[in-house]
Amino acid sequence: xxxxxxxxxxxxxxxxxxxxxxxxxxxxxxxxxxxxxxxxxxxxxxxxxxxxxxxxxxxxxxxxxxxxxxxxxxxxxxxxxxxxxxxxxxxxxxxxxxxxxxxxxxxxxxxxxxxxxxxxxxxxxxxxxxxxxxxxxxxxxxxxxxxxxxxxxxxxxxxxxxxxxxxxxxxxxxxxxxxxxxxxxxxxxxxxxxxxxxxxxxxxxxxxxxxxxxxxxxxxxxxxxxxxxxxxxxxxxxxxxxxxxxxxxxxxxxxxxxxxxxxxxxxxxxxxxxxxxxxxxxxxxxxxxxxxxxxxxxxxxxxxxxxxxxxxxxxxxxxxx
Numbered sequence: 001x002x003x004x005x006x007x008x009x010x011x012x013x014x015x016x017x018x019x020x021x022x023x024x025x026x027x028x029x030x031x032x033x034x035x036x037x038x039x040x041x042x043x044x045x046x047x048x049x050x051x052x053x054x055x056x057x058x059x060x061x062x063x064x065x066x067x068x069x070x071x072x073x074x075x076x077x078x079x080x081x082x083x084x085x086x087x088x089x090x091x092x093x094x095x096x097x098x099x100x101x102x103x104x105x106x107x108x109x110x111x112x113x114x115x116x117x118x119x120x121x122x123x124x125x126x127x128x129x130x131x132x133x134x135x136x137x138x139x140x141x142x143x144x145x146x147x148x149x150x151x152x153x154x155x156x157x158x159x160x161x162x163x164x165x166x167x168x169x170x171x172x173x174x175x176x177x178x179x180x181x182x183x184x185x186x187x188x189x190x191x192x193x194x195x196x197x198x199x200x201x202x203x204x205x206x207x208x209x210x211x212x213x214x215x216x217x218x219x220x221x222x223x224x225x226x227x228x229x230x231x232x233x234x235x236x237x238x239x240x241x242x243x244x245x246x247x248x249x250x251x252x253x254x255x256x257x258x259x260x261x262x263x264x265x266x267x268x269x270x271x272x273x274x275x276x277x278x279x280x281x282x283x284x285x286x287x288x289x290x291x292x293x294x295x296x297x298x299x300x301x302x303x304x305x306x307x308x309x310x311x312x313x314x315x316x317x318x319x320x321x
Contacts, residue, residue, distance in 0.1 A: 052066070084312060093114070108144075119132040227239070239254070280303055
């Protein structure tokens with residue numbers, strides 16, 4: 001009898017977690033209805049501030065998240081850590097390190113962590129059983145190479161780990177591929193495919209024994225094209241990016257980055273410009289100041305998230321050395 005009650009409590013707990021994770025899928029647009037939405041939120045304060053329209057951006061600190069081909073243009077080692085503050089007890093955090101590999105390549109390691117805390121766990125009688133939490137994680141290893149000064153390609157291997165509940169987790173591997181071509185010093189074009197073979201695989205046998213089963217939740221495959229314009233004095237950057245997936249509607253993004261002074265940068269962007277009710281405007285500021293041979297930076301982004309109780313904030317600290 002005790003085992004029966006324990007199994008029922010576990011079942012109800014998992015259902016509670018699944019309903020809690022739905023709003024945690026952290027995205028207010030169409031992709032939030034599909035597995036792995038946390039990994040499509042963007043990466044760091046800079047990229048999110050520019051509406052996540054940066055798959056053709058090679059200037060400044062870049063990683064493999066938006067397009068692994070961009071890391072081929074990395075000139076100095078860069079480290080960046082970001083923390084997101086979201087409503088509904090959600091969290092979204094980032095880490096990345098990118099470095100140059102002579103003579104014309106780059107390597108990047110990055111981590112995304114997302115989750116929900118303080119979930120009110122209850123059994124089928126409505127009795128409080130404790131507070132629960134979930135954790136979704138993405139570990140990415142990217143490599144990019146320049147075939148000449150204008151053309152580059154890259155690939156990123158991604159390891160997903162989702163801890164939903166005791167004895168209920170999923171570990172799988174995905175892949176990103178990208179191309180980038182510089183028409184000249186001002187205009188860059190890019191194309192990439194994200195989440196090849198990305199999926200969650202679940203096995204509930206440890207919880208339900210003979211009644212358990214194995215299921216697979218595939219991530220939507222994303223096709224992205226983009227372009228960027230950099231002014232001759234490198235003080236203004238404008239970028240646009242389109243994204244298509246058979247799972248949801250076409251998304252158009254745009255972003256801008258402007259150097260107000262040598263040390264102060266303003267950013268802005270709009271995600272999902274094709275849908276007035278779902279688009280996510282964002283504003284950001286960056287401050288950087290050289291210290292010897294190092295270039296520390298601080299970045300902040302405010303995102304106006306639709307269908308959520310409040311906007312969310314992303315803070316980043318980084319260093320080029």
